[in-house]
Amino acid sequence: MEIIGKKFYQRFPDKVARDLLGKLLVRKLDKNLLVGKIVETEAYFDRHDPASRAAVSEKWHKKMLRDVGKTFIYMVHNNWLLNIIAHKKQDAGAVLIRAVEPLKGTELMKKFRNADKLEFLTNGPGKLTQAFKIDKTFDNIPVYVEKSPLIIARTKEEENFEIIEAFRIGVKKDLSEPMRFYISGNKFVSKK
DNA sequence: AGGAAGATCTACT
DNA sequence: GTAGATCTTCCTA
Numbered sequence: 001m002e003i004i005g006k007k008f009y010q011r012f013p014d015k016v017a018r019d020l021l022g023k024l025l026v027r028k029l030d031k032n033l034l035v036g037k038i039v040e041t042e043a044y045f046d047r048h049d050p051a052s053r054a055a056v057s058e059k060w061h062k063k064m065l066r067d068v069g070k071t072f073i074y075m076v077h078n079n080w081l082l083n084i085i086a087h088k089k090q091d092a093g094a095v096l097i098r099a100v101e102p103l104k105g106t107e108l109m110k111k112f113r114n115a116d117k118l119e120f121l122t123n124g125p126g127k128l129t130q131a132f133k134i135d136k137t138f139d140n141i142p143v144y145v146e147k148s149p150l151i152i153a154r155t156k157e158e159e160n161f162e163i164i165e166a167f168r169i170g171v172k173k174d175l176s177e178p179m180r181f182y183i184s185g186n187k188f189v190s191k192k
Numbered sequence: 193a194g195g196a197a198g199a200t201c202t203a204c205t
Numbered sequence: 206g207t208a209g210a211t212c213t214t215c216c217t218a
Binding site: 042044051052053056074075076077078079081083096098124125126127168169170171172190 | 196197198199200
Binding site for chain 1: 212213215
């Protein structure tokens with residue numbers, strides 16, 4: 001397991017969203033490790049993207065302008081959603097982590113989620129933050145720094161998979177291009 | 193004060 | 206598979 005450097009996030013959000021598939025989301029919790037493989041993401045852009053927080057208000061726009069590789073967390077319908085800031089230069093942008101495949105620490109995840117079935121533990125943006133015990137206090141932490149409580153890493157051997165493109169879920173006004181990406185055939189994807 | 197929001201759960205047809 | 210209720214935060218009037 002090798003932590004991913006900051007530069008990785010200094011690209012267009014859709015690029016980063018694609019490349020985050022198959023990577024590991026690692027949550028350090030006391031002596032325990034919670035690990036999940038990222039299987040579904042969505043890209044959000046600057047103010048021209050009507051579904052982006054950046055388009056809502058200047059306050060949100062500012063948050064999305066911050067340094068790449070940091071978390072960006074907000075609540076929707078009583079769910080905390082986990083994003084990673086990703087953009088080029090002065091643009092605002094972020095990648096929403098929509099689903100992961102539970103790999104390690106699944107017993108704790110079941111406890112936090114109050115659910116038993118593996119496939120319902122982390123197959124949605126609000127579900128995975130519950131399973132990983134992520135909330136507002138995890139806002140603005142760098143996922144490229146070894147000592148952070150939440151990091152993103154790559155596996156030793158790159159596996160092969162097909163990436164499916166689709167339109168984003170739940171957004172009222174979407175862009176003309178599909179900005180949701182997921183691993184083909186993976187059963188932990190929130191919605192086929 | 194009111195309503196919308198990048199969702200989830202439940203209870204049904 | 207899908208409709209409806211429901212959790213909180215923040216924006217707009």
